[in-house]
Amino acid sequence: xxxxxxxxxxxxxxxxxxxIRHENLTKSIIELRDGVFHTLTERKMYGxxxxxxxxxxxxxxxxxxxxxxxxxxxxxxxxxxxxxxRNKIALAEVPTVKDRVRTPMRERPGFVPLEEKIExxxxxxxxxxxxDFVKSSVIxxxxxxxxxxxxxxxxxxxxxxxxxxxxxxxxxGIDGPLRGAARSTYGSVxxxxxxxxxxxxxxxxxxxxxxxxxxMHGVPVKRGEYPIVAGPIxxxxxxxxxxxxxxEADLTMNTPFSEKIGEQIAPEFVNMSDRxxxxxxxxxxxxxEGVPVRDVHIIENGVLKExxxxxxxxxxxxxxxxxxxxxxxxxxxPIIRMRNTVFEPGEHSFEELIEDxxxxxxxxxxxxxxxxLNSSFQVGVQEGYVIENGELGAPIKxxxxxxxxxxxxxxxxxxxxxxxxxxxxxxxGQNAFVSSGGxxxxxxxxxxxxxxx
Amino acid sequence: MNLIRYGEKFFDELEIQKIxxxxxxxxxxxxxxxxxxxxxxxxxxxxGVKDGKAGxxxxxxxxxxxxxxxxxxxxxxxxxxxxxxxxxxxxEAQSYRADTLEVPEQKSPEHFVNILSSVLxxxxxxxxxxxxVGGESxxxxxxxxxxxxxxxxxxxxxxxxxxxxxxxxxxxxxxTPSIFDIDVSKTHEVDTKxxxxxxxxxxxxxxxxxxxxxxxxxxxxxxxxxSELLMFALFPAFNxxxxxxxxSVLAGKEGESIMSKKVSIYDDPLNPNAVSxxxxxxxxxxxxxxxxxxxxxxxxxxxxxxWASIAGRxxxxxxxxxxxxxxxxxxxxxxxxxPGTRSLEDIIxxxxxxxIVSSYxxxxxxxxxxxxxxxxxxxxxxxxxxEIVGSTVFMLSGNVYDIMNNVxxxxxxxxxxxxxMLGKGQYPAIKFENLKIAPVSR
Numbered sequence: 104x105x106x107x108x109x110x111x112x113x114x115x116x117x118x119x120x121x122x123i124r125h126e127n128l129t130k131s132i133i134e135l136r137d138g139v140f141h142t143l144t145e146r147k148m149y150g151x152x153x154x155x156x157x158x159x160x161x162x163x164x165x166x167x168x169x170x171x172x173x174x175x176x177x178x179x180x181x182x183x184x185x186x187x188x189r190n191k192i193a194l195a196e197v198p199t200v201k202d203r204v205r206t207p208m209r210e211r212p213g214f215v216p217l218e219e220k221i222e223x224x225x226x227x228x229x230x231x232x233x234x235d236f237v238k239s240s241v242i243x244x245x246x247x248x249x250x251x252x253x254x255x256x257x258x259x260x261x262x263x264x265x266x267x268x269x270x271x272x273x274x275x276g277i278d279g280p281l282r283g284a285a286r287s288t289y290g291s292v293x294x295x296x297x298x299x300x301x302x303x304x305x306x307x308x309x310x311x312x313x314x315x316x317x318x319m320h321g322v323p324v325k326r327g328e329y330p331i332v333a334g335p336i337x338x339x340x341x342x343x344x345x346x347x348x349x350x351e352a353d354l355t356m357n358t359p360f361s362e363k364i365g366e367q368i369a370p371e372f373v374n375m376s377d378r379x380x381x382x383x384x385x386x387x388x389x390x391x392e393g394v395p396v397r398d399v400h401i402i403e404n405g406v407l408k409e410x411x412x413x414x415x416x417x418x419x420x421x422x423x424x425x426x427x428x429x430x431x432x433x434x435x436x437p438i439i440r441m442r443n444t445v446f447e448p449g450e451h452s453f454e455e456l457i458e459d460x461x462x463x464x465x466x467x468x469x470x471x472x473x474x475x476l477n478s479s480f481q482v483g484v485q486e487g488y489v490i491e492n493g494e495l496g497a498p499i500k501x502x503x504x505x506x507x508x509x510x511x512x513x514x515x516x517x518x519x520x521x522x523x524x525x526x527x528x529x530x531x532g533q534n535a536f537v538s539s540g541g542x543x544x545x546x547x548x549x550x551x552x553x554x555x556x
Numbered sequence: 557m558n559l560i561r562y563g564e565k566f567f568d569e570l571e572i573q574k575i576x577x578x579x580x581x582x583x584x585x586x587x588x589x590x591x592x593x594x595x596x597x598x599x600x601x602x603x604g605v606k607d608g609k610a611g612x613x614x615x616x617x618x619x620x621x622x623x624x625x626x627x628x629x630x631x632x633x634x635x636x637x638x639x640x641x642x643x644x645x646x647x648e649a650q651s652y653r654a655d656t657l658e659v660p661e662q663k664s665p666e667h668f669v670n671i672l673s674s675v676l677x678x679x680x681x682x683x684x685x686x687x688x689v690g691g692e693s694x695x696x697x698x699x700x701x702x703x704x705x706x707x708x709x710x711x712x713x714x715x716x717x718x719x720x721x722x723x724x725x726x727x728x729x730x731x732t733p734s735i736f737d738i739d740v741s742k743t744h745e746v747d748t749k750x751x752x753x754x755x756x757x758x759x760x761x762x763x764x765x766x767x768x769x770x771x772x773x774x775x776x777x778x779x780x781x782x783s784e785l786l787m788f789a790l791f792p793a794f795n796x797x798x799x800x801x802x803x804s805v806l807a808g809k810e811g812e813s814i815m816s817k818k819v820s821i822y823d824d825p826l827n828p829n830a831v832s833x834x835x836x837x838x839x840x841x842x843x844x845x846x847x848x849x850x851x852x853x854x855x856x857x858x859x860x861x862x863w864a865s866i867a868g869r870x871x872x873x874x875x876x877x878x879x880x881x882x883x884x885x886x887x888x889x890x891x892x893x894x895p896g897t898r899s900l901e902d903i904i905x906x907x908x909x910x911x912i913v914s915s916y917x918x919x920x921x922x923x924x925x926x927x928x929x930x931x932x933x934x935x936x937x938x939x940x941x942x943e944i945v946g947s948t949v950f951m952l953s954g955n956v957y958d959i960m961n962n963v964x965x966x967x968x969x970x971x972x973x974x975x976x977m978l979g980k981g982q983y984p985a986i987k988f989e990n991l992k993i994a995p996v997s998r
Contacts, residue, residue, distance in 0.1 A: 132881040137801065141862075142883040143637045144612040145629055147622075161591035167598060167616040180592035183665035184582055187589040187673045217636045239803045245881070275803045275925045282805075284925040326953055326994040327770055356586060357689045357724055359731055434595055471921030473932075476689070476724055477733045479949050479996060481932040483921025501923055503930035505951050505996045551996045553930025553953030 104171040106151075106254045113155050113174045114256055118181070120156040120194065121174070121256040124391060126433040128249035128265065129213055135224045135242045143221075148247070152433040157181035159191020165434035195417035195424050197394050199258040204388050206264035208295030213248025213266070215296045220244060223299065227272065230308035236278040236319065237312065245269045259393035267292045267536065269528075272307065276315040283319035283501070285485055286470055287311050290384045290526045290536055298382075314468060314486045317498035322489065324502045324554030330463035330516075331504065331552070332456045332490065332545050335523035337466045338446055339539030340482045342375055343529070345508035347444040347539070348474035350377070350401045350409075351427070351531075352416035354439075358476050359509050360407060368407045369512040374447040375402040375541075377411055377427070384526045384538040385442025389426065392437055396426030401444075402512075413439050431533035441529060446541030449518025456517055456545045458493040464552060465490050466504065469525075478508040503553045510549045519543030557620045559627070560705050566631035567604035569646045571704040573838060574600045574618045575879055581694025581718075582668040587687055589672050592665040601882050604630045605646070608639035612882035644865030649707030652835045652842045653826060659697065659715045660744050667744075668693040671719065675748050679723070683756045689734060690722035695744065700838075708840035714833055718974060719746040725759040732762035732947060733935040735914070738780075740831055740974040758914065758935065764946035766938045768995040774910035774964065775933075775952065775991045776903065779971035779983035782893065784919035785929060786983075789956035792924035794848050795886045796859035796874075800867050805927055805957065809854050815960035817852040818896065819986075823874065825889035831972050831980040832889045838877035843889060846872040860886045891981035896966030900985050903965050905942040911993070912937040912944065913952070927956040932996060949996040964989045 104112065106123050113121030127149050134142035150167040155177045162181025166173040185191075212220075224242050231240050246268040253261045269290040276283040287307060291298045333341060349360040378398035379386050387396050392414050399409045412420065413428035416439060428437035457465065468486035483503045489496035524540030563570035577597040583590055598618045604611055604627065611634030613626040671693040679688055695717040703709050722736040735758045737751040777785065798804035806814060825834045825843040834843050839861050847855040859867070860875030863886060876887040904912070913933040922929035930953035938946045967985040974980055 132883070134881075134883055136797075139640050139642070140637050141610075141640075142612060142881060143610065143633055144614060144882040145633055146614040146880075146882070147616065147626075149616050160589070161593075163591060163593040164596065165594075166596055176594060180580075180594060180665045183669045184589050184592040186666075187669050189588050192590065217633065221636065239801050277803065282926045284923050326951065326992060328994075353585065357687065357726075357731065357734075434597070436591075436593065469921075470923075471918055473917040473920070475733050475917055475932075475934050477731045477934070477949070479733065479917065479932060479934045481918035481921070483918055483930070501926075501928060501930075502953065503918055503921060503932070503951065505917070505932045505949075507949070507996060551951050551994050553951040553994060555953060555955070555992065 106252065109170045109174050110254055110256050112171060113178060116175065116178045118155040118157050118178055122154045123254050124152040124430065124433050125252045126150060126249065126265065128247045130245060130247045131217065131220060133220055133224060133244045135228055137239055140221065150433040152430065152436065153177040154436050155181050156192065158185035159193065160185035160188045161192060163436040192415055193418045194414040197414065197424055200389065200393050201260050204261065204263035206266045207293050208266055210296035211248050211266050212246035212268045212296055223304065227304045227308060230304055231274055231312055234312055236276045237274055237315065238277040239275040241273045243271045253391065253393050255393060261389055261393055266295065272311060274311055274315050276319050278319060281319040283315050285311050285315040285318060288527050291382065292384060292536060293382055293386055317486060318501055321498040321500040323556050324499050324552055325556045326552060326554035328548060328551050330460050330547050331550050332465045332543060334467040334543055335521065335540050336468050336525040337482060337484065338541035338544045339525050340469045340472045342444045342446050342541055343441060343537065343539040344472040344474045344482060345480035345506065345511060346375060346401065347377065347441045349478060349508060350411055351439045351441065352410045352412045352420055354476065355410050359478050363407050366407055367405050368509065369402055369405040369515055371405045372449055372518060373402055373405050373515055375445065376400050376447065377441050377444045380443045380445060380524055380538060383443035383524065384536045390428045391430045392428040394424045394426045394428065396442065399425050411439055411441065413437065429535050431535065435533045438533065440531065440535045441537050443524065443538040445524065445539060446518065446544065448520050448522045448542040450520050451517045453519060453543055456519060456543055457490050460490045461492060463490045464499065465495060470501065479505065480508055481505045504550050506550045511546060514546050514549045516545040516547040559620065559623050560703055562624060563604060563627045564705055566627060567606045569605045569705050571603045571646055572600065572623065573877065574701045576618065576699040577696065579694060579696040580665055580668060581692050582665060582672050584672055584676065584688050584691035586689065587676065589669060592669060599879055600626065601877060601879065602626045602630045603882065604634055605643060606634050608643040609634045609637040610640065611637060614882050642866050644862060646704045646706050647708055647839050647841050647861045650842050652710055655712055655835050656828060657714065657742060657833050659713045662697060663695060663744060671748060675721065675752060678752050679756065683759065685725065686756060686759050687724050687726065688721065689724050692720045694718055702836060702840040704840060710836040710840050712835055715742060716831065716974065717741050717744050717746055719748055719751060721751050721755050723755045723759055725763045727763060732759060735759050735762060735935055738974060740972045742829065742833065761937060761944050762935060762947035766946035766948050768911065768948045768950035768993055770994050772990040772992055774907060774987060774989050776910065776912045776985055776987040778912065778914050778985050780973055781913040781915050782986055783973040783981060783983045784916050785931065785956065788919045788924060789922035789927050789929045791888065791891065794857050796857040796863040796867060797886055799857045800863055803925060806854060810856060812854055813852050814854045814957065815849060815852045816963035818963045818966050819849055819852055819960060820894035821849040822847045822892055823858060823888040823890060824892050827890060830890035831974050834889050837873045837875040839875040841871045841873040841875060843873035858886050858888060860884060888981065893983050895968045895970050895984045897968055898965060900967040900969055903967055903987055904939060907939045907942060910939050912939060929954065929956060951994040951996055952991055954992055959988050959991060962989050
């Protein structure tokens with residue numbers, strides 16, 4: 104049964120809404136661990152995700168074979184859930200879309216010879232291992248090239264190229280008693296293999312080895328509350344973890360943000376958005392419900408203004424859907440996710456941000472982060488420096504920062520005039536490619552930093 | 557069709573693993589059941605080696621015709637690879653323990669919907685103000701088959717039923733951290749009552765918020781918090797690959813005391829109650845109980861076939877394969893931290909002033925190469941004179957080897973933890989002395 108017939112079949116069973124996503128991707132997955140390509144994989148990923156709404160309840164299933172049976176299974180699942188539902192789920196109305204979206208990539212990664220990808224990883228390894236203290240390196244590369252389709256019973260029909268590439272490196276450093284670890288992740292959905300013309304192995308190796316060396320020779324951090332200046336990468340993670348998750352509508356309802364929409368929650372000079380950015384890893388034209396992606400101005404002039412929505416939660420909140428329903432693959436239902444979450448730049452130079460800090464920390468790069476519904480957030484820090492009497496001092500050992508987002512927002516003191524983003528994968532039950540970023544940011548209090556001292 | 561024989565036309569050695577997974581579940585959002593879903597996975601991983609060059613192919617199918625094409629694809633990939641001078645060959649044929657797990661029949665979606673319906677009613681009855689923000693009831697059936705050209709041939713079945721509840725309490729704009737609990741079982745019987753009672757008890761206390769103090773304090777880590785921290789900060793050091801490369805903090809320390817005598821740790825995949833019950837690892841090597849720490853003394857590492865061969869050791873049957881990438885690694889099946897002798901209730905009642913941690917934010921940002929961590933305890937609770945008097949949030953930082961030398965007491969109760977591939981096991985609660993904490997503003 105083809106996708107059109109499967110949609111009709113779902114309707115004939117009695118489903119109020121039927122949505123089928125199909126993916127047909129070929130992936131390359133390569134892992135180079137200390138000179139050996141232990142993983143050299145091609146993966147054929149092919150299947151359908153079927154979601155139906157029956158009497159106000161969702162049913163979802165996925166299959167690589169047997170679309171008719173999958174529609175029937177999804178219908179049965181939704182029926183079972185609908186018997187227990189009290190407030191029926193409904194979807195905000197959206198215009199139907201018919202479109203074919205081509206990837207903007209110049210060199211789609213699936214057409215790059217495997218030998219070239221292997222050589223790229225070898226080059227990175229050679230560069231990072233120039234220093235004797237780099238005891239071990241793990242370099243992973245993955246890409247996907249193919250097509251994806253979305254069909255709904257409302258008439259939306261979109262086909263796109265879900266091409267991507269993803270690269271990560273982990274270094275372990277040992278020098279006598281000194282130990283450290285540093286990581287880097289880079290991903291792209293808009294630029295293909297040509298992206299490595301900007302993100303060269305040379306710049307990657309130089310940055311990563313510096314982080315590792317600084318961490319191995321870093322001074323222990325004094326635990327407690329100190330003023331910090333965060334660089335664009337850490338600012339991005341604060342935007343993502345501390346605020347972005349609270350502004351995902353399915354979570355917002357259960358957080359302090361739910362009662363603050365329309366209220367001043369930060370100084371007037373603070374603006375934060377989830378939006379399309381140049382080279383953003385979360386960029387897309389439509390979401391996985393077929394809704395056009397638009398910029399969401401989460402904080403505008405310090406006021407909590409908008410949240411990220413899918414069709415179900417747009418209906419619940421009586422708002423317009425804004426294109427944030429995303430599914431990791433055909434085997435997952437779409438849920439509300441961030442894309443590129445950023446603080447907008449201000450007007451200060453870096454020197455102005457640190458000049459009046461007697462003692463604090465400058466935090467440059469992160470390793471992991473996590474949000475909680477009570478607005479507590481955590482961001483792991485893998486590169487940072489002491490600030491003493493308005494000047495940068497010694498590098499610090501790896502640590503973490505934490506705060507209560509709704510308090511931290513009020514304590515943003517100043518924003519830099521620069522802007523940069525980072526690339527990563529957000530886990531919220533499913534993985535999603537995301538970017539986050541912003542300018543340098545000074546936070547005068549309410550950030551706790553962990554440390555052994 | 558003899559797939560292995562066909563593959564031998566292209567390779568010196570060949571391994572085929574097929575997986576069939578069927579997971580059915582129902583979910584809760586905003587105090588009501590929102591959906592039911594199923595996930596059916598059929599996947600095959602082919603790994604072939606020719607002249608020491610390995611190639612891997614994954615396909616979302618278990619059909620012979622797709623596997624035949626996959627073998628040819630894997631052969632083309634292997635040609636591009638470099639020869640691995642250390643390639644030890646695939647595991648040899650071996651005998652396995654009898655698979656004693658009785659896999660229950662598949663249940664309808666209604667079964668899981670009904671479990672959640674009853675739970676929602678029970679929560680409303682016991683605490684009308686509590687909000688169930690998430691939850692899931694479901695069962696996962698897993699079948700795998702591993703064949704290789706050395707005669708390995710093993711098929712096994714596993715089943716896990718699970719029940720998760722996530723609740724919050726709120727007073728105006730003040731929201732408690734999400735309070736969650738979980739029960740997992742190898743039958744369809746999950747203890748929903750224990751999970752509901754545990755969450756409701758914590759929600760009631762969590763509404764009273766207290767600020768932690770900047771100091772060193774006794775901290776009791778509940779099983780889930782303990783497993784998160786150990787999984788990211790400690791267990792990577794028991795990986796045999798890291799022993800070979802000298803990157804593990806524990807390299808060369810077998811037989812030495814590395815933590816408190818009160819702690820014993822082992823991987824126990826053959827235990828009938830193991831969250832992941834397997835008789836063979838993903839390369840077809842027979843699994844076994846492997847002692848890692850015995851009364852504080854390091855007893856060994858976990859090994860898969862490849863790294864054990866390089867180190868001149870025997871594989872402990874801990875080869876794990878990613879069904880997303882085909883990558884082979886080393887990992888535990890069912891990590892167990894051995895129980896102590898006193899009950900959790902008795903340990904808490906003897907705490908004069910301290911903290912209990914249910915879960916951490918940011919355990920995954922710990923440094924596996926050093927054991928350093930800086931995590932946020934949330935939800936965490938304040939204990940005064942043996943009573944839990946409120947909730948709090950604090951930063952806890954240190955080194956995992958230091959704190960494991962600072963164990964005051966281990967509870968006699970073990971809880972099963974189920975956090976995907978990395979975090980399956982059984983853990984007690986452990987009370988530590990003098991941990992360094994810093995309050996997070998509130």
